[in-house]
Amino acid sequence: MTLGRHLTTFLLIASLLTLFMACLLGATPLGPDRVVQTLFGAGTPGDTVVIWQIRMPRALAAYAVGAALGLSGAALQGLLRNPLAEPGVLGVTASAALGATFALYYGLVSFSAWVLPVAAISGALIATIIIAIAAIKVQSVITLILIGVGLSSFSAALMSLLMNLAPNPFALSDMLNWMLGSVANRSLDDLYFAGPFLAIGFVILLATRDGLSALTLGEEGASGIGLDLRRQRIFVIIGTGLLTGAAVSIAGAIGFIGIIVPHIIRPMVRHDPARSLLPSALLAGIGLVLADILVRTVPSTSELKLGVVMALIGAPAFVWIAMRGRTLDD
């Protein structure tokens, strides 16, 4: 427990430092003194716009998206008792991206700005419900992952169909960005509309922590000590659906962060899924802000996409975790 507490405190401090670092770097050179002054309300009007309207919202968007995906990954891994479970691998992010793109290109967003997060969350919930139903019926973990891969491919196919029917090159490139994932040009407005869903999802998943601990005993064991399995599943599904959908409505489909981070955290919390939730959220938030700093500072002709960078790091890590799991089984 002490290690867990220290870990959380350490990650909270690291989160603040990472966000500060994100405020330091950008097109305009700003020294730490100017950034600190601006953060405390004593900056010039120009510095205030750069920090509070450009850099901080972008960093907060990356942090919120990372935390949402990290927490979702940790909760799904606890529920399915499978280290490979993650919103991206299970097709939840792709379905959320499809929901968002559908709402945008059929003009549904013109009714209200809330339609976008709601559409992304609906896509995420549909995929999560399918996975959860499959998890009850299918015992094999590999089959479950394959169902997730199938869901992901189907969402990608529908997305490709929308791209195929894109009315002009501008719409096409915009749709592509939903698949690539990015927090470029995100402002506080985007966080405002996704924020309530993120907050509710966060609270719901943290409330499932005791149930996730009980599930380490196996489903029968957990039921034996009084866990309402059905309720537990529903809460995790709703929580991950809300978090993943809201994250996708901000940044598009960003994969693998939800698999790598809980994998790093688990040994530090003695493989207790309940205690891995909060640290996974914090570390995933830090991870995505650092990846976004990399995206912003790597000299390239056009800015790299955050989702692409995460996939470049995450996909090999996924293969490594899967191969290690197989070796342990053998």
Added chain:
Amino acid sequence: MLRLIALIGALVLAACDGHQSVTGTGPERPMRIVSLDYCADQYVLKFVSRDRILAVSPDANSEFSYMRDRAHAIATVRPRVENVLALKPDLIIRSYGGGPNAQAMYERAGIPVLNIGYVNNLDDIPNVTRTVAAGLGAPELGNAVIAEFQTRLAAIPASETPLPTLYMTPSGVTSGPDTLIHEMLIAAGLANYQTRPGWRSLPLEELAYTSPDLIAAAFFNEQPETVGAWSSMRHPVARRQLKQNSAISLNGAWTSCGAWFLIDAIEALAQGNRP
């Protein structure tokens, strides 16, 4: 029912009649042209009479097509070899339509292809116009268009203190030196706010410190609202520029192709520059 049969019969006869005129051969038969993309459409609609146009691209009627008024009721064709060959054209005109292999493909089928050269700067416009107009059999009209372009360009007064102007589009890109847009701004007596070369995302951080005097706002009337979910134009810092500064609205059709009609955009910019 009888009326319906009569109508169908009349349509079939009309179709047969049209088909004969397309496929007929003989010395009196006019050269019939198919255009494969909307840049090529502009030239064909400008320099060729309607009876010689077999088909234009589906974008010829789009809002961003400068010559769209003349495209009305002209058949359209997607730039697929099979569809185009079925029309039996005598000449194909294209800039990018049909992809990189299009020219070789049509020439194998015995149909000459007139390629529109790429316009890198304003000086290229007369040359490209002259070549294409001659290729379409309208050299005099080409010369007249060039003369008008040059006269109107020369009539724009130079400015002693060019105002820094930011080119903005709904997709959040702007244009720096070494682009046609930059040349247009200079020709209109303005200075380009964006000093880094090429096409770039809007410089949001720079805009936090300094504002341009003018905004050249292109395509804002043409693109649907849903476009640009990732555009820097959604950012409050960019939106503020449109609200706070004088904006010259550029019709997307003026700049969607590098051709003689860029002069409309240059004149609009020069007009907006005057107090």
